[in-house]
Amino acid sequence: RKVVEILAHGTVNPWGYDWDEHGELFFINTVIGHLWHVIPGAHYRESGSGSSQNPLVYERMHQHADHFHYDVNLPWNRSRAGAANGFGGGHAHVGMAIYQADHFPKSWRNKLLTWNQHGRRLNVERLEREGSGYAGRHEPDAFLNSDEWFRGMEVSVGPDGAIYGLDWSDTGECHDHTGVHRTSGRIYKFHYKQNPVADLSALQKSADEPEAVLRHPNAWFARQWLRLLSDNKISPSEKIVQACEKLLANQKELASIRLRALWALHAMGLANPESLLDDPDEHVRTWAIRLLTEEWPIDSLFGPRENLLPKGNPKLEKKFVQLAKSDPSGVVRLALASTLQRLPVLSRGELAQALAGRAEDANDHNLPAMVWYGITPLAESDPEALVGVARATKWRSLRSWIARSLTDQAKEKPEGFQALLSLMMEQPAGADSLLLGMEEAFRGIKKVEAPRNWSRVRAKLGKLPAVLRLSALFGDEGVMDDFAELAADADLSSEVRRRALQSLIEARAPNLHCRTLSRLTRSCVHLKAA
Numbered sequence: 001r002k003v004v005e006i007l008a009h010g011t012v013n014p015w016g017y018d019w020d021e022h023g024e025l026f027f028i029n030t031v032i033g034h035l036w037h038v039i040p041g042a043h044y045r046e047s048g049s050g051s052s053q054n055p056l057v058y059e060r061m062h063q064h065a066d067h068f069h070y071d072v073n074l075p076w077n078r079s080r081a082g083a084a085n086g087f088g089g090g091h092a093h094v095g096m097a098i099y100q101a102d103h104f105p106k107s108w109r110n111k112l113l114t115w116n117q118h119g120r121r122l123n124v125e126r127l128e129r130e131g132s133g134y135a136g137r138h139e140p141d142a143f144l145n146s147d148e149w150f151r152g153m154e155v156s157v158g159p160d161g162a163i164y165g166l167d168w169s170d171t172g173e174c175h176d177h178t179g180v181h182r183t184s185g186r187i188y189k190f191h192y193k194q195n196p197v198a199d200l201s202a203l204q205k206s207a208d209e210p211e212a213v214l215r216h217p218n219a220w221f222a223r224q225w226l227r228l229l230s231d232n233k234i235s236p237s238e239k240i241v242q243a244c245e246k247l248l249a250n251q252k253e254l255a256s257i258r259l260r261a262l263w264a265l266h267a268m269g270l271a272n273p274e275s276l277l278d279d280p281d282e283h284v285r286t287w288a289i290r291l292l293t294e295e296w297p298i299d300s301l302f303g304p305r306e307n308l309l310p311k312g313n314p315k316l317e318k319k320f321v322q323l324a325k326s327d328p329s330g331v332v333r334l335a336l337a338s339t340l341q342r343l344p345v346l347s348r349g350e351l352a353q354a355l356a357g358r359a360e361d362a363n364d365h366n367l368p369a370m371v372w373y374g375i376t377p378l379a380e381s382d383p384e385a386l387v388g389v390a391r392a393t394k395w396r397s398l399r400s401w402i403a404r405s406l407t408d409q410a411k412e413k414p415e416g417f418q419a420l421l422s423l424m425m426e427q428p429a430g431a432d433s434l435l436l437g438m439e440e441a442f443r444g445i446k447k448v449e450a451p452r453n454w455s456r457v458r459a460k461l462g463k464l465p466a467v468l469r470l471s472a473l474f475g476d477e478g479v480m481d482d483f484a485e486l487a488a489d490a491d492l493s494s495e496v497r498r499r500a501l502q503s504l505i506e507a508r509a510p511n512l513h514c515r516t517l518s519r520l521t522r523s524c525v526h527l528k529a530a
Helices: 212-214 221-229 238-249 254-268 282-294 315-326 328-343 345-356 366-376 383-393 396-408 416-427 428-441 454-461 463-474 479-490 494-506 512-522
Strands: 018-019 025-028 036-037 093-098 113-114 121-130 135-141 152-157 163-167 188-189
Touching: 025 093, 036 135, 093 163, 113 135, 113 152, 113 163, 135 328, 152 254, 188 254, 212 221, 212 238, 238 254, 238 315, 238 479, 254 282, 282 328, 315 328, 315 345, 328 345, 328 366, 345 366, 345 383, 366 383, 366 396, 383 396, 383 416, 396 416, 416 428, 416 454, 428 454, 428 463, 454 463, 463 479, 463 494, 479 494
Parallel strands: 018 093, 093 152
Antiparallel strands: 018 025, 025 036, 093 113, 113 121, 121 135, 152 163, 163 188
């Protein structure tokens, strides 16, 4: 559509990407983790500063691999010159492809391939579903090169199913210090047993035999064909449309083939994604959501673009809420969480409540963060709607972020903050995550005026350590005796007792030594020197 849209934020040097058979986009990266799943609206880690320019993005998402290719106990730049060979070669990666062809053995299919710069090898990753997304698992490295001048730059799969690699021939790296040799790169072809020759007949006959190109075992053919359809280089004949509709309608067909047919219909402007929201296949449902909403503008780094806010579609939004409550697929729920950033702001609270009400996603790698990124605008426009999300969920991280945002703007939006305090009294058993958010908002501040109704909160929640710490921050000197009791209670964890003692020390509590330390000594607790 000739529209440039920023889908995600963060990372460093993401120099290589590819889509898997279900149209999920992945990219390769350097230093802070090498493998990432592109989730529209995500805020990923960056090197250097840990904080986002958006003050409401309290935590950013980590990579989608379960390993690093260097020893993370050492500085990343210590992974060069063979030091990280046992981990996969080092921190720097460039170029990436997901093998989706039939020339190499079946064990290669759907494996992610990327050049490791300092390891002079091709790292191989196995993509596995995990929760709402994917995790990369390390496979044995391939194509090791003993030439110290080898620097892999790009890798792709050709129409013959062979793997093609491009290198930049130099002893330096991205931060070059030996002189750039711009004329000495090489192109490699890697094949299995016999050297294959590309047979382009399926693409050439696609007008008369569209099903053959849609079913081709090498994804290169379907991709080229889809591109030609999108660019109007192939006319959408009745035969092509019928073949696509037939494959898409066959629910026993492989999801990857059905998706190719769906994408082709979409390229021709003939798709009906709304009819697929209840399809038996999770990937088809996911793409139905994406195709229905892809033209709605997505939030920028700092939130909604006011001049581009969508008008909304109440019928569709209601269906999304229904799916969020009932759909068994994490990948579908992730698509809905991503869609939050494309909805009108006032429509986001209900969908967020439905998503966050799924207790099974509390520890998911993606969902709590993605739901939070989508509802951050409510902190300003509708803080009480945020409290509604906190009330509906047991996700500790999401509740903490909501409480932090409401505390941060307690003066500007007092109604939201008071609603937060009321929620603590309403749900005392789950108040610890909300209290944590409040503490984070006050981090670094020595004294704060006590909020209205805080005495009622304290009376309801009792002697929770976080309540006592906040009370001390609010100037309540009476909590010193409570801290002393916590510090001396041998039945509590050492961490709770240490923090209680630290609060006493920081407050310069009177008679600290005789009142507290003597009891600590009698209870035979080992304390680190304060």
